[in-house]
Amino acid sequence: MVAIKAHEAERTLARLDPAWRLILFYGPDAGLVSERGAALARTSVDDPLDAFQLVRMDGDSVAADPLKLVDEANTIGLFGGRRAIRVSPTSKPLLAAVEPLIAAPSQDALVIIEAGDLQRTNPLRTACERARTALAVPCYGDAARDLGSIIDEMVRAAGKSIDRNSREHLASLLGGDRQTSRREIEKLLLYAGGDTQITESHIDAIVGDTAQREQNMLVDAVFAGKLPVLDLAQAKLSSEGLDPGVMLGAVLRQALILLKARQSVEAGKAIKEVVGGMRLPYPRIATMEAALAAWNSAKLTEAVTLLGNAVLATRQNAETGRAGATRALWTLARLARSSRSD
Template structure:
């Protein structure tokens, strides 16, 4: 079948071609992969609680013995009826188990294979995209529109309401993993108790952490070269008593994540795919993609070295560490400004 785009996934699954007997659901959003696999399995059996109708199989076990999946797919249900087989994610190759079912599809069962982030050249993904009886469904982190829909649905089902400002504020704190976002919304609804209207104060009380948000603001300011925003974020964090070593450590971790993503881009991956794998809150996605486009691997390695030395110095001497932290962050921000402008710093 023709490969589908991420935004087409829900529609394709809702209107699944009866000839499609194997569905590969993959992507960096493990929560969304699991959610879609579960929904598809429920839609294709009469009783999801019946272990004979909905069969769960380990991806690791199937990789070790590919015939297990073929045997299960060709098993006739004891009491008839529709059957679904869910295969859990594995880092081991599954192509040997799937290929026979692409050539000779199961007449009795639909096979749902869950997987992580697969590159375009991955043999399993390629085989499913080319097969006439299979469908490959990508799952990337939720965009703001998707998060808004999820928030509205869950709030409405709980008998509560939320205004647009509060909803947008909440969406900005949620990450790119569907299940994690749902847990955060459930926690918020529980905290609100009998109150029927959710407010920004409810969100700030239970979703995310103020210091973490200010650290994120500082990090994005560094890599985009926005010096006023960096100054403000650093002042707020210092006012809250955050240790300079902790502050630098947060920037260092993000730098290492950027370096890994940039190296993936150097190997041919897209910025969008690499950022999706980082599972960042939606408002940070654009800033991170911009940083990956302007910062080279060499510059990020330089940043890692500067931050590593400054972090060690901050841990050895707290007073000197404050000055050192400010110096290295401003140095990197100037590099970030030059990189954004395309200048030679």
């Protein structure tokens, strides 16, 4: 049985057991799944540009005709050499295509399967974890430590440097998807131009959005019941001229997101599983998990109604609407505090 933890992935992939002839990459981080699949495919053949050595197959086509993958895996290369088959993600079941290759592994080709966020009981994941000839590799969103390594790697490759505080600041703004994080860092490096030191001013100019962060602070304070933080965030946003209706709109959007997520939780899904599928920036994961634990569907439905009425009031009368917006936000924050104490 070969089942590894997410933090063991890089070390395991660097020392692949030759007995593993089928590698399954799965998880909520589609960017990381793709990146690892592509990297393994490149190192598993002599010439990644040779279509006879590196074969790409559509996951939907394989699911529709499982024997396609079996036939391709057992095809002997015309010119010899190492071969790899990379199967793209699909929402359709691939177990019928994979089972024959687990039972009788291809000696000529390494088969790489890319998949989405598979549950622990998913038949494909279970089959690969139990097989001696396969390896299942979980791909979860980048933790802060992983993001730090990616930042250092890319900054160094660009011939630049970044201090610890700036690196931590950048990591706090990046998301949980590996490819998206890399694109943001690439934009940052391009923006820095000839500057050899990446600073927080560079980061805030191209990656960070101060107003957005303050708005997020207000939203999070409401659903966490943090009244002093809510007061501070609302004061800052008001001083910057942000319309109360916009503030309410941001909180309403979050309430709707939480309501949909909470309904999934109440249908039987684990909170971590639901939040993991959202691809949130790393620092917001714990905040979202805490909000889902504190609020149930009934209270979130009540919050949506309250916020909808407050938004309408601000549109009908700006002056009275401003006071109504404050009252609505504080009412919800107090409701959150009572939820925590229930």
